[in-house]
Amino acid sequence: MSVQLLPAGLSAHASVAASSANLGPGFDSLGLALSRYDEIDAQTTDSGLSVTVEGEGAGQVPLGADHLVVRAVQRGLGACGLRAAGLNILCRNVIPHSRGLGSSAAAVVGGLGIANGLAVAADCLPLGVPELIQLSSEFEGHPDNASASVLGGAVVSWTTPPVAAGCPRVYRAVGLRLHPEIRLFAAIPSVRSSTAETRVLLPAQVSHEDARFNLSRSALLVLALTERPDLLMAATEDALHQAQRAPAMPSSAEYLRLLRGCGIAAVMSGAGPSVLGLTTAADIPARAYEYADEHGFAVEPLTVGHPLAWGAGPRPAH
Numbered sequence: 001m002s003v004q005l006l007p008a009g010l011s012a013h014a015s016v017a018a019s020s021a022n023l024g025p026g027f028d029s030l031g032l033a034l035s036r037y038d039e040i041d042a043q044t045t046d047s048g049l050s051v052t053v054e055g056e057g058a059g060q061v062p063l064g065a066d067h068l069v070v071r072a073v074q075r076g077l078g079a080c081g082l083r084a085a086g087l088n089i090l091c092r093n094v095i096p097h098s099r100g101l102g103s104s105a106a107a108v109v110g111g112l113g114i115a116n117g118l119a120v121a122a123d124c125l126p127l128g129v130p131e132l133i134q135l136s137s138e139f140e141g142h143p144d145n146a147s148a149s150v151l152g153g154a155v156v157s158w159t160t161p162p163v164a165a166g167c168p169r170v171y172r173a174v175g176l177r178l179h180p181e182i183r184l185f186a187a188i189p190s191v192r193s194s195t196a197e198t199r200v201l202l203p204a205q206v207s208h209e210d211a212r213f214n215l216s217r218s219a220l221l222v223l224a225l226t227e228r229p230d231l232l233m234a235a236t237e238d239a240l241h242q243a244q245r246a247p248a249m250p251s252s253a254e255y256l257r258l259l260r261g262c263g264i265a266a267v268m269s270g271a272g273p274s275v276l277g278l279t280t281a282a283d284i285p286a287r288a289y290e291y292a293d294e295h296g297f298a299v300e301p302l303t304v305g306h307p308l309a310w311g312a313g314p315r316p317a318h
Contacts, residue, residue, distance in 0.1 A: 004124070006077075006084045010044040012117025012312050016110035017305030018095040019102035019148035020186075020276045023225075024236035024267040025217035031148035031155045032178070032276075033305025034101065034186065038093045040069060040110045044118065045086030056093035056103070068104060068139070072111025073118075075135060079127060080119045089114070098192035100270035105145035108136045113310030121312035130172070132308065133157075137171035145270065147173030152307035154178045154225050176222065178304050179229045185284065187255060187275040187297040201244050210239040229280050232265035236278065242268045249273040251295045258291055259284070 018036040022028070038056075051063040051070060061067060069091055077083055091110075095103040112135055116126035127135070129150060136146035143157035150173070157173035217237050224235035245268065246253035252273040259266035259277055262285045269276040275297075277284065284299070292299045 002081065003078075004082050004122070006044045006082055006118060006122055008044050008046045008086070010118050010121040010312070012042050012114045012121060012310065014040045014110045014113030014117065014308065014310040015306075016040070016106045016113060016149050016308050017152060019105060019145045019305065020100070020267075020269040020274075021102065021144035021148070022238075022241065022267065022270060023221060023276070023278075024238045024242070024265075025214040025221060025240070026144070026156075027214065027238075027240050028142040028144055028159075029157055030218065030221065031102075031144035031157065031173075032184075033148040033152045033155075033307075034184065034276075035303040035305050036095050036101070037305070038091065038095050038103075038106050038110055040092070040114055041090045042073065042114045042118065043088045044084045045088055047086040049086060050088045051091070052089070053091045053093060055091075056095060057091075057097050058093070060097070068107035069111040069114070072108040072136070072139065073114050075139075076112040076115025076127060077118065079131065079135060080115060080124055082115075082119060082122065082124060084118070096188055096274070099188055100268065100272045100274045101186070101188070102145035102149060102270065105136065105140055106149050108139040109146055109149040109308055112136055113308050117310045117312045126310075133173050134168075134171050138168065143171040143173055147171070148305070150308050151175045153304050156222065176226050178225055179227060181280045182225070182229050182232070183279050183281070184302045184304070185277045185279075185299060186269065186302055187252075187259075187277070187292055187299050189249075189252060189273050189298075190296040191249075191251075191273060201248060202241055203244065206240055213237075213239045229278075232278050232280075233260070233263065236265045236267050238267070245272060251297075255288075255291055255295065255297065259288055262288060264288070
């Protein structure tokens with residue numbers, strides 16, 4: 001495939017939602033976009049690379065070719081048959097890093113959105129939704145967070161193993177319409193956690209009993225999220241990963257127990273340490289706020305996140 005060099009002066013913007021993965025039993029398969037959005041602006045230049053990060057991650061993430069947004073932009077442009085001689089990228093981040101809210105997936109999805117905007121600015125075809133899910137999931141190694149940030153709302157995602165040596169895994173996802181009575185909130189701690197560090201706490205094998213338990217709860221959760229929110233407590237039970245990760249984040253594990261004891265269908269958000277609550281109640285109990293204050297959690301009401309938004313040209317006024 002021939003590669004077209006983009007001229008200097010093209011611009012693009014993207015807005016991408018945070019996400020919560022697993023939702024209890026749906027390990028690496030269920031996800032939910034949340035209403036915190038990272039914003040990215042980019043311009044093509046004649047040469048060089050400039051990356052500026054404002055907000056979350058400022059002064060902590062790399063500002064060169066290793067930056068996830070840069071890598072995703074380059075990957076997306078390559079998939080469109082394009083390349084840029086130089087780029088100026090500005091990231092305005094509000095999604096907390098290393099808290100289980102999909103910041104890395106958002107960076108990748110947002111970078112692919114920038115690639116789409118630049119492609120359109122150059123009168124070229126952008127990536128379609130299946131390609132966005134595939135490419136972003138290749139970065140992540142699983143599609144739950146990435147597909148939620150692409151599609152918005154709640155998602156069910158799945159992976160097809162390679163059909164032959166040298167072939168990629170195939171990642172797919174479909175959206176679910178979240179029941180309108182379900183309210184969301186996140187409890188975000190000040191401490192951080194690494195998915196890689198907590199994943200090693202999980203056993204290499206699980207029992208048929210635990211597998212059967214999670215299969216039933218995952219199926220029930222799809223129904224609870226879309227039609228029967230009264231089933232959320234039972235549907236968010238898990239036997240595969242939350243208790244196993246609890247020793248690495250005791251305050252989050254205790255907060256999870258407290259919320260569920262109050263009748264709130266709380267789950268660990270992704271690999272933690274944030275906790276996500278799903279409820280039809282107007283608010284959470286006072287003692288849940290007290291625990292949050294005492295243990296350094298910020299409790300934030302959220303709504304369902306929108307799909308990836310991207311465009312070419314100057315960033316629209318808000």
